[in-house]
Amino acid sequence: MTNTLVLDVDGTLVDSNYHNAVAWFRAFRRFDLTVPTWRLHRAIGMGGDKLVTAVAGEHVEREHGDDLRKAWEAAFEPMLAEIRPLEGAHRLVASALEQQFTVVLASSGKRHHVDHYLKLIDASGVTSVSADDVEESKPAPDLVEVALRRVDGSGRAVLIGDSVWDCEAGRRAGLPVVCVRTGGFGEAELREHGASAVYEGLDELRADLTDLPMA
Structure with a gap:
């Protein structure tokens, strides 16, 4: 039974959180709604199925939810080519595989975005799960649970x-x-929400791969 790494993608392996925030800002503006970018940034990581309600309320979700998600995608697509891997992303995945970890990506993003990111970090053969594979995105546990099932992660695992x-x-x-701090969240806040450890970047985390907490 191998240990499994369940890896988030946006903000963890690729530097896309701020692009996502700007795309959401532009999407809301198409409906004459202004949501501060700092508030949008703090919601990045949850899927679009939850973000509209979280930042603008249930009434906006009822009136514009699906159209806002389409507008976000239209605003985000032109930025896709600008997104770069975070330092150490390929090295982390490669080292984990070399050390016989099972690696699976679990992203709240769309499937074609995740496929693009896999190519960016040179990990095209790694199993991945996207928002298209589940009914609810993060913070619901669906993505993590489906990811573990995809790789038969019945051993010990960490997200x-x-x-x-x-x-x-x-x-x-x-x-x-x-957690890594590459998404823009502070160490204290991540620990308050349950992170067992927080690293400045992926290379620091990679150095501790064999010592990560597993359950």
């Missing part, structure tokens, strides 16, 4: 992410969570 939403999803799925 690696960058946001409080990853912490919540991991907790609800019964996994310890280790």
